[in-house]
Amino acid sequence: MITRTQFSIKKEVYRRILHLGTVSKADLMKDFPITSSSMTRLLDEMTNQGMIRISGLGSSTGGRKPILFQTNPFYRYILGLEISRIYSTMGLYDMHLNLLESKRWKMDQRMTPENLVESVGQEATQWLDEKNLTTKDILGMGVGAVGPLDRSRGIIKRAEFFQASGWSGVPIRELLEKRLNVPVRIDNGSNTALLAEHWAMRGSxxxxxxxxxxxxxxxxxxxxxxxxxxxxxxxxxxxxxxxxxxxxxxxxxxxxxxxxxxxxxxxxxxxxxxxxxxxxxxxxxxxxxxxxxxxxxxxxxxxxxxxxxxxxxxxxxxxxxxxxxxxxxxxxxxxxxxxxxxxxxxxxxxxxxxxxxxxxxxxxxxxxxxxxxxKLQGNAVAAGGAFMLMNELEF
Missing domain, CATH: 3.30.420.40 (ATPase, nucleotide binding domain)
Known part of the structure; x- marks a missing residue:
């Protein structure tokens, strides 16, 4: 059984629906120690907020057909960014981690941290304008970067083998948050890639x-x-x-x-x-x-x-x-x-x-x-960054 505060249960219920794809209230009641009326109120609240949506009716087991719920892929959007030594890649994802837009930059001698952040900012702004979105529609950005890192402070500490200068002691989270005006989380790229691959094989x-x-x-x-x-x-x-x-x-x-x-x-x-x-x-x-x-x-x-x-x-x-x-x-x-x-x-x-x-x-x-x-090849690190942020942020 999952034991959480009421606020945390909301987030856990969302994650469970996201993982299962389509689910009824009865399915959720098997995993959460709350009353049926509390679960009903929670699902109503999440539906009204646009976090989840009704997807139809399930099969009847003798009574009324159960209402089925899915997460709403367009509730918010997420940016994922890979920072690597050969290429850096950014993607725009919906809440089902469907890739909507993608951009890759070659990490040549010109691609200093400042130039990469500016390139990211320009591309993200263009995507938002094209889709009539604002930063309020963006949950945030998750970054998978080469290390070593100081995750808690969002710093790339001593990155080596970049062609451009300046890739040591980079406060990358601060730079990106200032440029994008959205929350940013950072982890090493192998961890975010692992998260993305695990998501891609979730049915197994x-x-x-x-x-x-x-x-x-x-x-x-x-x-x-x-x-x-x-x-x-x-x-x-x-x-x-x-x-x-x-x-x-x-x-x-x-x-x-x-x-x-x-x-x-x-x-x-x-x-x-x-x-x-x-x-x-x-x-x-x-x-x-x-x-x-x-x-x-x-x-x-x-x-x-x-x-x-x-x-x-x-x-x-x-x-x-x-x-x-x-x-x-x-x-x-x-x-x-x-x-x-x-x-x-x-x-x-x-x-x-x-x-x-x-x-x-x-x-x-x-x-x-x-x-x-x-399974995700060149997009694994960026997709995993988006997934990481979706899991870490309260929304």
Missing amino acids: EIRHLLYVHAGIGIRAAMMSDGRLIRGAVDPEDAVGQMVIDTGGPRLEERGNYGAWEAFVSVRALEKRVQAQLKLGRGGMLRDRNPEELRFADLTEALSAGDAFMREQFIESAAYLGIGLANLINILHPECIVLGGPLVEAGELVYETAIEIAQKNLSQTQDYSPLFSRT
């Missing part, structure tokens, strides 16, 4: 979920019994420092030797290919200047069927699988969701990683986790 009733993002670095988030797992600190990319080969390399002359990210990351793959080109290898890229090669060049060669590049991506995928097996053997999630540029580069990366992970799982007869690609 999965409660234990692991999300791994392989990009510039490796980020991960875990949900246990439907709740995010948090530690004393929140460096989302620390999982990349898991040692998988004690005699292995070190990435960027920092971190652990043989760390996961030194084998499985966009930076690691770029450096490995560059080194191979200097030795005379490189397939269709062998005549290119190694120092000018970037991940987009590698994925293009992979898509063109280059055998050398296929070998390099398979090697990265195999190490991705080894690290996944380590995490799965410790955390035992029901489902593992894989995302990020490296996973999205080709089918063989995803399939190889899963194959290697499964070969190295502990042999437990009653445990067979599911694997899945991210």
Whole structure:
């Protein structure tokens, strides 16, 4: 049973209707310890406020057909924002997390925090004008950002590998609230992506979920019994420092030797290919200047069927699988969701990683986790930011 104050029960009832999609008062009474008359008053109040709406009548069990309720997707709107090192993405969502508008910015040398905030503000203003909305129609903005973060103060603390300057000690929540004039909440991007993926698979009733993002670095988030797992600190990319080969390399002359990210990351793959080109290898890229090669060049060669590049991506995928097996053997999630540029580069990366992970799982007869690609792909972090804000704010 859910025990909350009357005010909190209203929010919990809304969440329950949102999760179930369509529900009767009798269905809700199974989960909330309030009287039938109190539930009726609460549903009437929420209907009058426009939070929920009557969707029809259910099947009769002998008496009158029950009234069915749904949440109203147009009660308010939500902005979701991903702040990442390669691209940043913003979406406008309704209260069912349907994506209504989307905008992506390349995070080049010009995209300082101030320029990103101004770009976000201009785009959001344009969306509101086009849809005849005001800031009062916007519940707020949820942000998924690279870390490390100070969540309580809304600060990006020491972000690395941005091309533009100024991405350390950024009071991003304050900057966005001032520009947009709406409430803003912030969390690391892997957590918000996990929330979005869990929402996308809500019909499966999965409660234990692991999300791994392989990009510039490796980020991960875990949900246990439907709740995010948090530690004393929140460096989302620390999982990349898991040692998988004690005699292995070190990435960027920092971190652990043989760390996961030194084998499985966009930076690691770029450096490995560059080194191979200097030795005379490189397939269709062998005549290119190694120092000018970037991940987009590698994925293009992979898509063109280059055998050398296929070998390099398979090697990265195999190490991705080894690290996944380590995490799965410790955390035992029901489902593992894989995302990020490296996973999205080709089918063989995803399939190889899963194959290697499964070969190295502990042999437990009653445990067979599911694997899945991210369902929301490039919109997962922003969508999860919107979902996070919807859950955290009182409305």
